[in-house]
Amino acid sequence: MWGTLPRLMARVTADHGDRSAIIDGDRSLTYTELAAATNRVSTGLIEAGLRPGDRVGILMPNCLEYIPTLYGVWGAGGVVTQMPARASASDFRYFLNSAATTTLIHHHNFDTALTGIRTDSPTLSTVIRLGSPPAPDTEALDYTALFGAADPTPPPIRIGENDLAFIGFTSGTTGVPKGVLQTHATWLHYCVTAGLEIGDTRPGEIFAHGAPMTHFTQTFIMPTLMRGGTNLILPGLDVDTLLSAIDTHKVTATAVVPTIIYLLLARTDLTDYDLTSLRTVIYAGSPMAPSELEHALRVFGPVFAQAYAGTEPGYISTLRKQDHLLQTPTQRARLASAGRPMYHVDLSIRHDNGQVVAAGEAGEIWVRQAGQMIGYLDSSLDADTIHDGWVRTGDIGYLDEEGFLFIVDRKKDMIITGGFNVFPRQIEDILDTHPAVRQCAVIGIPDPKWGEAVKAYVVTDPENPVTGNDLIRLVREEKGSVWAPKSVEFVAGLPLNPSGKVDKKVLRQRHWDGQTRQVH
Incomplete structure (x- = not known):
């Protein structure tokens, strides 16, 4: 029994009280304040007409309000529609309409991109806007006014672990993005295992969120809170901001795409910053060149951990910090791998006909685990991806003799x-x-x-x-x-x-x- 996301938030905020939960520039929330802010969002949404099961889009840059809004939607019984902040205006409309979203909570940074959104999204009935400039949408509710005065106690909403919690979207590099369904149980499993196995999250962690929190870095929010740590929110993922944050706030962990590591390695002023607090750098999103990874290990030390995941299958494997070794040719060769399957994951390499390949042979990666999707928004697509409980990833790979996974390529590539x-x-x-x-x-x-x-x-x-x-x-x-x-x-x-x-x-x-x- 995995429970629900609001239940977990209530427990961690009660356990850690006056510790710092979120820092965003000169603003911050303790755990107690985070619980109250989250409950106000839940109560305010219900007062604005949200019903259990309604879909809510959250479109925000990295900001303090994102975390209580995310968990506040779940506390009201709502389903989060993923809205990646870096997507285009046409993408926003596609996500909202595909999920039949009824409520949109957005930051004023996206006013222009959302011009005419009510007309373009027929199911959208409520728009809530965060920001002080005058709203171009005169019908939009003000975030601060709506949630600031709401009741800070949890609303009496019954939520089950198998209730729908999250609708994500595939990256769409080979076609139209597909809506992917996650329940409270599957999404909670997805987040908790990310912190335990990939991030190696420890008590007092200070996790810097520079990559968009509307994407994969959000999965490290709850693991950090579970350890009584602090989610440090950065406005974006550029190396100047990241280096300054590590130096000033004694950041212990962060998650980046490999491009950021390459940019860090190109810096000639790294010794100007105190980086000794940094213990974990998670890289994901695309493979990292082994030669650059070797360089990074020599510069930063054994702080790197790789995550291999997919929208449908969830987190699949990790190349742990202790696997990033340079002593022997075999160890260096494994820097090109995606690590070993995570402990809770069943992984199989198969032919197109579903038969398991011979040891060491390449084939499609199939995955089975508790954190995988329950299906697509368009259920007619399920049969192409889900077979007897296994998710076909569309990636081609093989396992070496010690169980390290090497990804050859995307099947469609x-x-x-x-x-x-x-x-x-x-x-x-x-x-x-x-x-x-x-x-x-x-x-x-x-x-x-x-x-x-x-x-x-x-x-x-x-x-x-x-x-x-x-x-x-x-x-x-x-x-x-x-x-x-x-x-x-x-x-x-x-x-x-x-x-x-x-x-x-x-x-x-x-x-x-x-x-x-x-x-x-």
């Missing part, structure tokens, strides 16, 4: 060139070893001879000259001519989706638009 299956991830790993390559992405483009031709987009270090032929030769020497890119295009940057991953859909679009079919 596979390139079929001249009849051969080629996995872009393996080409990207080779390109990443070149000192001139800062970032790269490999896709298949239409080709009259090969069906698809391998193309690489590369961001380079301006102080390290390299030619396309140099990089083609590098791949050819490592993997052979079939895998070598037929072309290399140098770019200033790669497009990212709201999750911070390289958006290959955008890269493919210019090549595949107008084609009668996608090869794969």
Whole structure:
């Protein structure tokens, strides 16, 4: 029995009282104050007409109000509709309409993006706005007025662990995002295991949230609270802000995308900051080049932990801090892995027909665990992903002899060139070893001879000259001519989706638009 999210919030806030729960610039909340703020949101929503099971979109930048709003929605019996802050205006409308959202709570930063949102979202009946400038939506309720005067005691709402709690959305790099359903039990499991196995959360943790809290960093809110720690909220994830926060607040843990680690490694002034408090840096969202990871370990020490997860299957595996070792060639090679499956996860590598592959053979990763989705918003899609309780991830990988998981690529990213299956991830790993390559992405483009031709987009270090032929030769020497890119295009940057991953859909679009079919 996992209980419910409001019940857990009530217990942790009662246990830690006057300790600091949240810091946001010069504003802060103790645990006692967080409990009252959360309950005011719950009560205010009910007074505004929210009914159990209604869907509520929360669209905020990183700010103090996000945490009591998130848990306040759950305390009122509502279902949170995920609204990634970095998404576009059209995405916001899509998320709201797909989930039949009735209530939207938004920060004034998003006024322009939400212009006309009532007309575009027919199910939306209540809009609550946080911010002091005059509201362009004259019907919007004021966040402070509504929740500031509400009752700070828990409302008498009955919530069950199997009640719907969260609707997330897939990243949509290969198609339209799909709505994913989580209950109180599955989402609570998702968050708690993240803190225990990935973050190794300890008493008094000071966790810096620089990445958007509307995305994966929110899963580390509750583990930090459970240990009586402090959620330090940063306005964004840039290296200056992060370094200053670590130095000033003695941050012990944070979660970032690999790009931030690369930017930190490029700094020449790291010794100007006191970083000795930093104990855990979780990286996720995309693979990290092993050569850069080795560099990071030498600069920052054994503080890194990798998380491999998916919207549908939940957290799957972790390369723990104690697995980030450099002493032997085998240990260094495992830096390219996604670690071992987490303790609560059953993981299987299978052929397309569902049969388990031979040991060491690559196949699709199937996962079964208590923190996985219960299904899609569109239940007709369930059968393509869920089989006898197992979630098909769409990722191709293999397990080595000690159970470390190596991800070869996304199944849908596979390139079929001249009849051969080629996995872009393996080409990207080779390109990443070149000192001139800062970032790269490999896709298949239409080709009259090969069906698809391998193309690489590369961001380079301006102080390290390299030619396309140099990089083609590098791949050819490592993997052979079939895998070598037929072309290399140098770019200033790669497009990212709201999750911070390289958006290959955008890269493919210019090549595949107008084609009668996608090869794969």
